[in-house]
Amino acid sequence: MKNVLNVKNIYASIGGKQILKDVCFDISENEILGLVGGSGSGKSTAAKVITGLLKPDSGSIELYGRKLSGKRSRKECGSIQMVFQNPESSLNPKYKIGKILADAMSFQLRLSREEIAKRSADLIRRMELPEDTLYRYPGSFSGGQKQRIALARALSVEPDLIIADEPTSSLDVSVQLRMLDLIKEIKEERGLSILFISHDLGVINYLCDRVAVMKDGRIIETGDRGSFFEAPKTEYGRELLSSVPRI
Amino acid sequence: MMGLLILLALTAPYICRYDPMAQDLYATLKKPMTEGHLLGTDQLGRDILSRILYAARTDLSVMAAAEVFPFFAGTFIGMAAGYFGGRADAVISLITDTFIAFPYYLLVIVVAFMTGAGIHGIIVTFMIVGWLVYARVAKALAASFRNTEWVEAAKLLGYSDLRIIAFEIFPNVLPQVVVVLMTDMAALLVSIVTLGYLGIGISPPTPDWGSMISEGQSLINTAPYLSLIPGFMVVYTGIALSLIGDGLADRWRR
Ligand SMILES: Nc1ncnc2c1ncn2[C@@H]1O[C@H](COP(=O)(O)OP(=O)(O)O)[C@@H](O)[C@H]1O
Ligand SMILES: [Mg+2]
Numbered sequence: 001m002k003n004v005l006n007v008k009n010i011y012a013s014i015g016g017k018q019i020l021k022d023v024c025f026d027i028s029e030n031e032i033l034g035l036v037g038g039s040g041s042g043k044s045t046a047a048k049v050i051t052g053l054l055k056p057d058s059g060s061i062e063l064y065g066r067k068l069s070g071k072r073s074r075k076e077c078g079s080i081q082m083v084f085q086n087p088e089s090s091l092n093p094k095y096k097i098g099k100i101l102a103d104a105m106s107f108q109l110r111l112s113r114e115e116i117a118k119r120s121a122d123l124i125r126r127m128e129l130p131e132d133t134l135y136r137y138p139g140s141f142s143g144g145q146k147q148r149i150a151l152a153r154a155l156s157v158e159p160d161l162i163i164a165d166e167p168t169s170s171l172d173v174s175v176q177l178r179m180l181d182l183i184k185e186i187k188e189e190r191g192l193s194i195l196f197i198s199h200d201l202g203v204i205n206y207l208c209d210r211v212a213v214m215k216d217g218r219i220i221e222t223g224d225r226g227s228f229f230e231a232p233k234t235e236y237g238r239e240l241l242s243s244v245p246r247i
Numbered sequence: 248m249m250g251l252l253i254l255l256a257l258t259a260p261y262i263c264r265y266d267p268m269a270q271d272l273y274a275t276l277k278k279p280m281t282e283g284h285l286l287g288t289d290q291l292g293r294d295i296l297s298r299i300l301y302a303a304r305t306d307l308s309v310m311a312a313a314e315v316f317p318f319f320a321g322t323f324i325g326m327a328a329g330y331f332g333g334r335a336d337a338v339i340s341l342i343t344d345t346f347i348a349f350p351y352y353l354l355v356i357v358v359a360f361m362t363g364a365g366i367h368g369i370i371v372t373f374m375i376v377g378w379l380v381y382a383r384v385a386k387a388l389a390a391s392f393r394n395t396e397w398v399e400a401a402k403l404l405g406y407s408d409l410r411i412i413a414f415e416i417f418p419n420v421l422p423q424v425v426v427v428l429m430t431d432m433a434a435l436l437v438s439i440v441t442l443g444y445l446g447i448g449i450s451p452p453t454p455d456w457g458s459m460i461s462e463g464q465s466l467i468n469t470a471p472y473l474s475l476i477p478g479f480m481v482v483y484t485g486i487a488l489s490l491i492g493d494g495l496a497d498r499w500r501r
Pocket of ligand 1: 014015019037038039040041042043044045046
């Protein structure tokens, strides 16, 4: 399968402190890579570097084999989108959902008004959101709904890769499960690549095709979901597995 | 409340039967409610109602003129400083802290001496110092938003910094800066009136509430209404402004 994202030898620091050390991994088309690791291991920092919000000290990020430079073009920005952990602050509280989606699409894809209206309605339906979603402000939705709106915003600009940084960790179990199923279905429908960040191995096992384990800013092992959950290659991997109940 | 005042000020030339500067030495110091002069006349026989309304025109328009530029400039500079952080923030903080330590009335008096007393001095002075409060408030708010996910999401969509400041952050800063605007306008009105009262603001014979209060002061025992009426107008306007501020703040709280 074709590689969509290659992360090569990334070193990155925040405030002079080195956080990421020689981080390497890749993601193929129609694949969900689960990035696991304890809190503070550098997962969110890795997401920031890939999206371009944080400049790495060295190393490169390649999208379909093309190196992304420091200053990204409009198209390059649109091709990597993100769903964040905290639903409460993911959407600008002053804009109706319709406007948030329309702005994103008109800026990234230069679509006509009619096309935007049609796509917005389709997305809202696909995300199983209420009919009137487009006419409401973010404040009036539940956490789970906000996360699905954030996912809709990410999808609206037709990205190649979506990074989801613990998008369900603040949601109730049943809401969480529905969101995970949606992510899985969308991936199949669109052949998307997804980097799914979580510290919850149950979630990773349920959702991902492959797993990468991060510890202290390094990727210490990567492998297929099956083989990782059967027999982790590293001591830390075994530790992680034994510390959670199997689901 | 404010709307009524602005309406009256705007329509003053149509509703007033008297020229606010026309003297009528045969009809001085008429009490309010006398025939033909609803609020009476002053020591030079000028119609008080006309003067009050024309003064509203002057005072309110000086207030507005002196607020518009500082409001937008301060808000924008503050948002940029808060959004970019780092060095931009440090420079702006240095400037605001320096200026805020400087006594405002002293500056007004200095500028008034340079430009001569009157409307221009007030407007110029306020343009120099007025933006500071907005910059402070906007900077603090923008700094609190800069690392939120909705700002990061906007960056990921490739929106420019200018667009993020003007269209993502500004709507979130607007409610608070408007509340500041209302408070600040009330304070500015008081200083316009104070300067008029001290004789270094809007200069007579142009009607201004401040000079009306001071002209009436010498007759405070015989004709208290000369000072009380313009004084009441200042209080009325101040209350109206703060009610607008509160009302808008409530409406925007979401
Ligand atoms: N804004 C920041 N300032 C200073 N240190 C930070 C900042 N953000 C993250 N870090 C540090 O970077 C490390 C990795 O954080 P993060 O990438 O958020 O981990 P994870 O997402 O795996 O929990 C942590 O040790 C954290 O203390
Ligand atoms: Mg994290």
